[in-house]
Amino acid sequence: MAQQNEVVFAGFGGQGIMTAGQLLAYTAMEEGKHVCWIPSYGPEMRGGTANCTVVVSDKRIGSPIINHPYSACVFNRPSLEKFGGLIKKDGLLLINSSLIDVSSERDDLTEYLIPVNDIAVKVGNPKVANIIMLAAYIEMTGIIKFKSLKNMLTKKLGKKKDLLEINYSALEEGRKLAKKLVK
Amino acid sequence: MAQQNEVVFAGFGGQGIMTAGQLLAYTAMEEGKHVCWIPSYGPEMRGGTANCTVVVSDKRIGSPIINHPYSACVFNRPSLEKFGGLIKKDGLLLINSSLIDVSSERDDLTEYLIPVNDIAVKVGNPKVANIIMLAAYIEMTGIIKFKSLKNMLTKKLGKKKDLLEINYSALEEGRKLAKKLVK
Amino acid sequence: MTSSPTLIFKRPDAMSENVTHYCPGCTHGVIHRLVAESLDELGLRDRAVGVAPVGCSVLIYNYFNVDFLEAPHGRAPALATGFKRVRPDMIVFTYQGDGDLASIGMGEIVHAANRGEKFTTIFVNNAIYGMTGGQMAPTTMPNQRTTTSPAGRDVNKAGFPIRMSEMLSTLKTPSYIARVGVFTPMHIINAKKAIKKAFRLQMEGKCFSMVEVLSTCPTNWGINPIESTKWVKTDMEPYFPLGVFSDPERGDD
Amino acid sequence: MTSSPTLIFKRPDAMSENVTHYCPGCTHGVIHRLVAESLDELGLRDRAVGVAPVGCSVLIYNYFNVDFLEAPHGRAPALATGFKRVRPDMIVFTYQGDGDLASIGMGEIVHAANRGEKFTTIFVNNAIYGMTGGQMAPTTMPNQRTTTSPAGRDVNKAGFPIRMSEMLSTLKTPSYIARVGVFTPMHIINAKKAIKKAFRLQMEGKCFSMVEVLSTCPTNWGINPIESTKWVKTDMEPYFPLGVFSDPERGDD
Amino acid sequence: MPGVRIDKNYCKGCELCVHACPMHILEMSKDINLKGYYYAKLKEPTKCIGCQICAITCPDVAIDVHTHGSQFILFEY
Amino acid sequence: MPGVRIDKNYCKGCELCVHACPMHILEMSKDINLKGYYYAKLKEPTKCIGCQICAITCPDVAIDVHTHGSQFILFEY
Amino acid sequence: MAKRLMKGNEAIGEAAIAAGAPNYFAYPITPQSEVAEYLCWRLPEVDGVFVQAESEVAVGNMLFGASASGKRVFTTSSSPGISLMQETISYMAGAHLPVVFVNIMRGGPGLGGILPAQSDYFQATKGGGHGDYRIIVLAPSSVQEAVDMMLWAFDLAEKYLTPVMLIGDGMIGQMMESVEFPDKYREENNPDEIEWALTGAKGRKARICKSLFLNPEQLEENSFLLAEKYKKIKKAERRCELYNVKDDNKIIITSYGTMARICQTAIDELEGEGVSVGLFRPITLFPYPEEELYAEGSKKNIKCVLSVEMSTGQMVEDVERIMKGKKKIDFFGRTGGVVPSPDEVKDKVRKILRIKK
Amino acid sequence: MAKRLMKGNEAIGEAAIAAGAPNYFAYPITPQSEVAEYLCWRLPEVDGVFVQAESEVAVGNMLFGASASGKRVFTTSSSPGISLMQETISYMAGAHLPVVFVNIMRGGPGLGGILPAQSDYFQATKGGGHGDYRIIVLAPSSVQEAVDMMLWAFDLAEKYLTPVMLIGDGMIGQMMESVEFPDKYREENNPDEIEWALTGAKGRKARICKSLFLNPEQLEENSFLLAEKYKKIKKAERRCELYNVKDDNKIIITSYGTMARICQTAIDELEGEGVSVGLFRPITLFPYPEEELYAEGSKKNIKCVLSVEMSTGQMVEDVERIMKGKKKIDFFGRTGGVVPSPDEVKDKVRKILRIKK
Numbered sequence A, B: 001m002a003q004q005n006e007v008v009f010a011g012f013g014g015q016g017i018m019t020a021g022q023l024l025a026y027t028a029m030e031e032g033k034h035v036c037w038i039p040s041y042g043p044e045m046r047g048g049t050a051n052c053t054v055v056v057s058d059k060r061i062g063s064p065i066i067n068h069p070y071s072a073c074v075f076n077r078p079s080l081e082k083f084g085g086l087i088k089k090d091g092l093l094l095i096n097s098s099l100i101d102v103s104s105e106r107d108d109l110t111e112y113l114i115p116v117n118d119i120a121v122k123v124g125n126p127k128v129a130n131i132i133m134l135a136a137y138i139e140m141t142g143i144i145k146f147k148s149l150k151n152m153l154t155k156k157l158g159k160k161k162d163l164l165e166i167n168y169s170a171l172e173e174g175r176k177l178a179k180k181l182v183k
Numbered sequence C, D: 001m002t003s004s005p006t007l008i009f010k011r012p013d014a015m016s017e018n019v020t021h022y023c024p025g026c027t028h029g030v031i032h033r034l035v036a037e038s039l040d041e042l043g044l045r046d047r048a049v050g051v052a053p054v055g056c057s058v059l060i061y062n063y064f065n066v067d068f069l070e071a072p073h074g075r076a077p078a079l080a081t082g083f084k085r086v087r088p089d090m091i092v093f094t095y096q097g098d099g100d101l102a103s104i105g106m107g108e109i110v111h112a113a114n115r116g117e118k119f120t121t122i123f124v125n126n127a128i129y130g131m132t133g134g135q136m137a138p139t140t141m142p143n144q145r146t147t148t149s150p151a152g153r154d155v156n157k158a159g160f161p162i163r164m165s166e167m168l169s170t171l172k173t174p175s176y177i178a179r180v181g182v183f184t185p186m187h188i189i190n191a192k193k194a195i196k197k198a199f200r201l202q203m204e205g206k207c208f209s210m211v212e213v214l215s216t217c218p219t220n221w222g223i224n225p226i227e228s229t230k231w232v233k234t235d236m237e238p239y240f241p242l243g244v245f246s247d248p249e250r251g252d253d
Numbered sequence E, F: 001m002p003g004v005r006i007d008k009n010y011c012k013g014c015e016l017c018v019h020a021c022p023m024h025i026l027e028m029s030k031d032i033n034l035k036g037y038y039y040a041k042l043k044e045p046t047k048c049i050g051c052q053i054c055a056i057t058c059p060d061v062a063i064d065v066h067t068h069g070s071q072f073i074l075f076e077y
Numbered sequence G, H: 001m002a003k004r005l006m007k008g009n010e011a012i013g014e015a016a017i018a019a020g021a022p023n024y025f026a027y028p029i030t031p032q033s034e035v036a037e038y039l040c041w042r043l044p045e046v047d048g049v050f051v052q053a054e055s056e057v058a059v060g061n062m063l064f065g066a067s068a069s070g071k072r073v074f075t076t077s078s079s080p081g082i083s084l085m086q087e088t089i090s091y092m093a094g095a096h097l098p099v100v101f102v103n104i105m106r107g108g109p110g111l112g113g114i115l116p117a118q119s120d121y122f123q124a125t126k127g128g129g130h131g132d133y134r135i136i137v138l139a140p141s142s143v144q145e146a147v148d149m150m151l152w153a154f155d156l157a158e159k160y161l162t163p164v165m166l167i168g169d170g171m172i173g174q175m176m177e178s179v180e181f182p183d184k185y186r187e188e189n190n191p192d193e194i195e196w197a198l199t200g201a202k203g204r205k206a207r208i209c210k211s212l213f214l215n216p217e218q219l220e221e222n223s224f225l226l227a228e229k230y231k232k233i234k235k236a237e238r239r240c241e242l243y244n245v246k247d248d249n250k251i252i253i254t255s256y257g258t259m260a261r262i263c264q265t266a267i268d269e270l271e272g273e274g275v276s277v278g279l280f281r282p283i284t285l286f287p288y289p290e291e292e293l294y295a296e297g298s299k300k301n302i303k304c305v306l307s308v309e310m311s312t313g314q315m316v317e318d319v320e321r322i323m324k325g326k327k328k329i330d331f332f333g334r335t336g337g338v339v340p341s342p343d344e345v346k347d348k349v350r351k352i353l354r355i356k357k
């Protein structure tokens, strides 16, 4: 079977969850991959968790709904609780350790703790926590090229130079940390 | 097959067409027969002809719509034109000769001309033309008993003595004429 | 010395030659003619589209030399909105009875008026459902007998008749709204003016316009045509006063 | 000398213990409480039936200890009519948003009011469609930005906001119709009086009653709750003036 | 000199014109038309003042009005 | 002596009560409740006059008002 | 009770009263406005409720509200009016509410005409609204049957807590036949005895009548509950009538309502000509008497199952499905208000059997 | 044109513009309100018409009016909203008007929920309104297909002068996928070139757009005309896709829309386990690709035709009918917003084949 990767981004509304997923999807598409991004839009939306799933594949994508994704990036505790148990065996779980002080308690996953909020504050804008997570995720999976993501950010943010700079830093920080964690 | 008789009453609105049919149906029902009365309620209603069909039978009635009735009582010219050709072979056609100066031009029917409006005026109320026609029809076909019809009229008109008298006369006149015509 | 005769009153061009199916003395026919004359006089026949209701005037398209659409019961204002929005260069009008407009079509007329759709509505108020055989309408008068109010309209259960013109003219969106009658020649002459003005305002792209016309239904009222016109005057007009309720040219909006 | 404390303000009995799903600062919650308090104070909880709308308050039944019916979008007044007609001994109320009541449900509310149905409508006017994500409502203010009027409501295309209380009070059938606000404590106190009176009039079998409440939607207005209450005062109230528009006890009908 | 023409086959015999005519010169005929209606007709043609009121009144547009020469306009229509 | 009790788990942190209190004795806490909201709390309990205005304002019926002994009624509610 | 000669429309109204359901909400539409015209004076005599609504959308929703009270309620309408009730029917099915609808069908689509037709079969039996629901559909073929079925319809509606629809073509509404009503009319429901009725939360938890389930598992549960209900209905409530069904039948005609009576006349006349045809008349259209049709239709002697309808072919799809390819299926229909005559049916039969007249 | 990553709802809106149909009338409803939110700023850019109507009943009728002008028009809605349009759909079918409806289906019946479902199959394919009519029903399974089908839908609507409906579950509306639009967008229709369009009776006889035929023969004629049209459509416009259909398939799954994609994943995974299953995906639901299904489904190697739907079983009735008893028919469905996983489909297949996991 062809290569397919699935990732869930999950957290509170306002944490840039949807954007992170869309950025990944856009970039993968630009790289010529098949992609599908799908949000949850159910009753839990108001006040609860927000999440989206991105599927990236070399061939036409079957089910857009992934009950057991290969990987997840969880930004808050309810999300960990919801998705921690759903990840495929041998899958990957990235936990925002700035807000989550527990782990999945699974031993069949590769699991990393990344304090994305803390790093974001360090970088200079608490809003880029999602980008840091995304960068780390990409670094770890190689699902898309780091450079492509950077190009995509450049394209999307266009002339907002300041913002772009901070996002660049976020990317680098995420990548750096990922490299450190993995090795 | 069991005995079944069908008759169409047709004329202008206001000629008592529906009432004549209903009287027949009521009476036949009282006599224990199966009956079905059905009006036309189509687009022709406003300004056009009004008609109804009565089916009287010894057994459960099949089709309530009779495309080719055994008999018809037509009160005006458009009705003659509409139904004259539809009557079953060897059927019976009663024509209100007060308003219709032609005949069906069919030679396979028993056809009688009855000037019911003229007789009605003579009886004292132009509105009983329909009763005269009905009486004649009953006399000719024996579809119900004359007495039953009289009883029904008595029942329906109840205490309106004057009206009842005129209706009785109408019945008698109709019967008389029918007897004369048939023999 | 005799000259050849000139026709000073004749069937308007916008009307077809067909004899209507209306009952004798029913003033639907008068209202048809007023619409047709207005279209002719304003030169609009060529680019007019009418929207027929469900009601006695459901066959109105047979009586006009004008393109026509036939709407589901009550929805003519929605059809007119759809049409006019995609063809703002055309002249669109609905012709609706009181059951059609004030009962089932209440939502559509209020919203079309409120959006200020640039079409014209001719609202024929005859205080009854004509076509279906004389049932109570939202405009049926208190104590008026109909087939569904055999003891007369009971205002305690069915409420009072709805005055559409008054109601619609409370909307802030500019509009032309007038109530007229066709129960005497003088009233017909005034009705014509209102209808023509409604079309003129549409022509000028000004506003939504509606003319409510008090009409008769001799058949279902159970009285003759002359009695019917009298009944409009004595029984309907006091409750449904004639007049202009909203006028963009009067600057009262 | 300390006595044991008495509760002088507490959650009304007619309300359940559930935390609402409403956004922080949304005044739907206040209005719920006013209804519950009114039912309690009049002793009506036991024989009350509410009709929920489709809108943010679709789950209202979770917050009341009262029997509830959930209506199709806009049709609550028809359900209430049906219920009240067969159970005139019960107390029936609808709770409806502006999309529900003034847009899709226009026909139903006008006719229920016009028939003088003896139920009470709580009409929550927050100038927007809350539940579906902030689309334009019939009550959206001129130039107000919504997801379907991103450049602000264009009155030339969408018309002006509809003032339901004014419109319904033109009907001749007796009714109690008032507009209140809940944007300051003082307004809440007055709102309560109106709502309680509406229920009292129903209890007495007098008339149809409707209280329009100017409410907030901080989420879809995109401003915080305090700003929101201010916006009601500065932007909504001038167009939607508070007051009693129709009152059977004032004898103006 | 003005005059009216009633197309008897449009007429439904409602009598509104007869009632409306200010000169009282219309009446219902004793014959019926194709549709079975007693139609309106002119009783005293010479008295017609060309006011058009009968025509304006007729719901069935059965009436034409014509004139020989100029006609005094009684009202705007 | 009157007092208010705010059930922090009903509170959604809208701040309307803080704004409404005529005595300015409410404030938002620095902690969050179960739902993640910064909830309202009483800053200076002793200054409470039992006017009920905070409770009347609260959209989430998070506030109770009680009194020891009699309470002056400031308005009809 | 004595026999009465009554118009179908009026008899339907009286039958509802007999069923203890004197609560009627309606909007006029031909060919059934006589129901309202009858009930507007008849209901006050029995302390019933008559409301002329502003539209069919309102009618549906008045029924919705009234039904939730536990009282028996019904309406009558005709094709376009029934289309306007589809959203509400879906809601009431979802909320498990009993209610009886009568559709006196006229020609369609659109405004169509006012004469008899049977072209709303799909709408009634498959569900014209959205979502996984069905309604019970009954098809009377005489005025007496319409009366009997009204009584039965309320039983079914309450037994299964579901909307029930009687569909009859315009003839059923317009014709007068003799009819008997039960000697004893039923009492109205006492809402206090109904465990789901909204009667005020006095001394009990509040009740909620709804079709909203934001949680998909709960919504699915409700749909499965409905599916379970339909299964039970299919098992217990199928009804049909066989006419002239014999071992020498060459053809089985399937036909319902008054159309079936016309077929019956045709069958009688064919029998006289020595052509043996049987009639399978479904009385319940949902649940369709599937086993019964399959049993009759697949007998050795049968060459063809012929669906005769006043439509361009709707029930025939069910017949095809049910017959599972066992026999040739044929169709004859007239529509738009044209009522086929027995002669036309006979011609069609002869054509199938290649019999020259 | 370059690929774009777009949400289904927005792509559907853009596709209509590409189809030369920038005339949109709508009322908000989840899960498709983004179409309106997208078009309310996008349409003014292309001089299109955007009207937020007061209700879905009004939407349907605005489309009715606008379509009669000869311009291309469309709307989008979701299940309850579509139920409210049934009367008008029947009218437009009867009046032979082209129009495109999009139903982004949610769980029902009633208010139900807002999550994806396929339980409006009956309503769409059998006609939820009254009278003898059908509409063309298309079922895209990806955002790109939704776009392509929007273009095709307008072609079909105009070719056959009929309403066309795209039905997609909530996923189709909510997901983002890469999508391409045609390089050249179509021009809007020129009404003056359309012989039935209402353009003003200038120099020609007045045109009437209607579904009313009081004369039953004429109404029947119109119905027969419609029936003829549907026959042509059935002949020419059936579309389906086969996936993994091979001589060793034991089962053919029939499934449409995104549900088919889930089945596809299940099929891929089963293939890996050595279980061979084929997928028959109808792309047109009306006309249903009947011959094609029968051909594939009745092959010797097939044991069972399994209909997989997000409903309690609707399309399965058509499958039964079409398969004429040739094979065992089975059904698997989840509903109410519950989206079945590939695993559940696999389990069902294994169960049918009695394979232990």
Ligand SMILES: Cc1ncc(C[n+]2csc(CCOP(=O)(O)OP(=O)(O)O)c2C)c(N)n1
Residues within 6 Å of the ligand: C054, C055, C056, C057, C073, C096, C097, C098, C099, C100, C101, C124, C126, C128, C129, C130, C131, C132, C137, C217, G027, G028, G029, G030, G056, G080, G081, G084
């Ligand atoms: C949806 C629907 N409901 C009901 C009808 C039946 N119907 C036809 S005309 C009419 C009312 C007509 O009354 P009105 O609008 O007052 O017009 P009039 O006939 O008096 O001119 C009704 C209820 C219909 N055709 N469609």
Ligand SMILES: Cc1ncc(C[n+]2csc(CCOP(=O)(O)OP(=O)(O)O)c2C)c(N)n1
Residues within 6 Å of the ligand: D054, D055, D056, D057, D073, D096, D097, D098, D099, D100, D101, D124, D126, D128, D129, D130, D131, D132, D137, D217, H027, H028, H029, H030, H056, H080, H081, H084
């Ligand atoms: C028939 C139908 N159309 C549309 C919807 C979608 N819908 C749900 S709530 C709503 C509007 C809510 O707005 P409003 O009534 O103002 O209440 P709010 O949410 O602002 O309190 C709409 C359009 C629906 N559920 N049913």
Ligand code: SF4
Residues within 6 Å of the ligand: C021, C022, C023, C025, C026, C027, C028, C056, C126, C130, C131, C216, C217, C218, C219, C220
């Ligand atoms: S029924 Fe009434 S409204 Fe209709 S044509 Fe006759 S008089 Fe006119």
Ligand code: SF4
Residues within 6 Å of the ligand: D021, D022, D023, D025, D026, D027, D028, D056, D126, D130, D131, D216, D217, D218, D219, D220
């Ligand atoms: S969306 Fe608006 S109306 Fe709805 S709960 Fe939130 S603030 Fe209140």
Ligand code: SF4
Residues within 6 Å of the ligand: C025, E006, E010, E011, E012, E013, E014, E015, E016, E017, E018, E039, E040, E057, E058, E059, E060, E061, E062, E063
């Ligand atoms: S008004 Fe017209 S229809 Fe009536 S009697 Fe005079 S000519 Fe005839």
Ligand code: SF4
Residues within 6 Å of the ligand: D025, F006, F010, F011, F012, F013, F014, F015, F016, F017, F018, F039, F040, F057, F058, F059, F060, F061, F062, F063
């Ligand atoms: S008003 Fe209520 S919800 Fe808002 S902050 Fe105060 S206590 Fe909390």
